[in-house]
Amino acid sequence: MSFEQIEKTLLQLPREERSRFADSFYQHENEILDPQDEDDIPSSVKPEVLRHHDQALASLELKES
Numbered sequence: 001m002s003f004e005q006i007e008k009t010l011l012q013l014p015r016e017e018r019s020r021f022a023d024s025f026y027q028h029e030n031e032i033l034d035p036q037d038e039d040d041i042p043s044s045v046k047p048e049v050l051r052h053h054d055q056a057l058a059s060l061e062l063k064e065s
Helices: 003-012 015-027 035-040 046-064
Strands: none
Touching: 003 015
């Protein structure tokens, strides 16, 4: 299956199913992507990026409750 086919199929899913897919993708991101891809972020900046990421997720969780 091509990327375009996957993308088209995902975009046709109901919002809740797309959300479940996104959650699953990020839970398995390290299995899907090459771990070396993460090296694009310099180690000096990575902790700050991860902190902002965690804050954004926490904020989204609060909005959904």
